[in-house]
Amino acid sequence: MRLLLIGPPGVGKGTQGRLLAQQLGIPHLSSGQLLRDARNQSAENEAIASHVDSGNFAPDQWILNLMGQRLEQPDCSAGYLLDGFPRTVVQAQQLDEHLHASGQRLDRVVQYLAPDEVLIARLLHRGTVEGRADDNQQAIEQRLVDYQRQTEPVIEHYRQQGIVVVIEATADPESIAGETLRQLSIDP
Template sequence: MTRLLVIGPPGAGKGTQAERMAAAFGIPAVSTGDMFRANVKGKTALGIQVQEFIDAGKYVPDSVTNAIVGDRLHQADAAAGFLLDGYPRTLDQVQELDRLLEADGTQLDAVVQIVADTDEVVARLLKRAAEQGRADDTAEVIRHRLDVYAEQTAPLIDIYGSRGIVVTVDGLGAVDEVTARILDALAERDIHTV
């Protein structure tokens, strides 16, 4: 069983690397962003609520996010492990995740921190916005999300760092190179692919 978390600023390549890591370890990638986008696309009640936060460049409240993630981690395919992408983002979410994992007698094996230069991140997200027509990825909203990340999410690295489970990897470079760096860093901690 492998339980991983990938963390880093918006645009650092978390989604791409999460998919690759999940495939390498044979576990589901649990992306709050994907779950939120599916609800927005389906115009569910949750999706409408989520869209209002996204349009304002804000994160979805912890109560909503915790409920969605808790439900997802109790689905059958996550019993053998999972890779979290986009959760937890706040101290309250860390506490909720700890509670969920402790109730199952488990814990995270590693937190993969992907780091990337801020200007590179903004350029990546603006390019993605142009390619995908994503209204939520304007320069102003991107910079606001990076500020929110620095304020709320970056301190989580201190928590997980104190537990000795953070693996920091440079997110710049070719996708395959970044994936190799991540898998090598995890192998050094005796966390091996299937």
Template sequence: MPAAAFLRLSSVKPVRIVFVGPPGSGKGTQGARVASEFRISHLSTGEMLRQLRDQSDDDCKFSSYTEGSILAPDDLMIELVAERLSLPDCQAGWLMDGFPRTLSQAQAFDGYLNHHGDQITRVIELVADADGIVKRLIERAKSENRPDDTPKNIVERLKVYRVRTKPVLSYYRDRDLVTQIDAMQDIDSVFADIKKCIARS
């Protein structure tokens, strides 16, 4: 990142970015790139849940959360996010990948941030059509050995996203926080659009 741009970003409040998008829209891939570019923490709630699954004796329960067929309870997610945000590396800024996924989570998250004198800088919606997502996830399953990316699970995860997560976008849109990015572009084009969005925030 150019020094001048980094200094400009560092002279104001650290950026707090939320990624919202269906499974397979590139949240993880782009989140890692953005975090590296802007020197902020990439907070993946999917990764947090996978760590819980690997540490838990109740593998079946957490597997249903990590596969996306059942959303993890709000109180669990809020607890995980609050614990993660309390760590020192988040003070320089963060990008939230996979949270909030429900309206109640978004409202609780706002309450947490307000309590700590903080706020979201920008919500970035990664927009992708369903057919393109299904194709992308099936290809990913083959190349990366992702057993959770079965056609049945993909369809169910898209349904959960449409029903439970879309209201989150309406909530943030009412506060003029949402910018849409076409996630079906090539990876570099998506990244370039995201960088422009953050630089303008």
């Protein structure tokens, strides 16, 4: 199964990605984690990571190359769960092309929703607990604006393909994961 988890920053995509990947036995591919892991590999990566720490998205071509390399790994052959990628329509179109070239497509796009005040509180808490540089008030506000401007059109791109499932993400993580599996017609 090839899934995309999409939603605003702080909605719980990472938490759901870990829970669902374990339940489904497929890798959880977080673009944010790939960026954090890549930051020490070169000066260019460090510059891009600093750009992301300021609340900005990574440049399309850079994240496309990074994610494309990851999708080619053997553990992705039976499926995967994408988290935080694609973030723009350009990325979605290029992902579609990449998958089509290998005879694949996304099976479902899971859109998670929560009010902005919940998202901001979650991210500020995570910033304190995990010490993440990108979880400060200014960066959070910028990421929410960028999400609305750049990522919400991605949902429409996939809605036109008829593969979007919408989940309210304000309950506890286990309940949200269970609801996600039910919406995907998978027994929890």
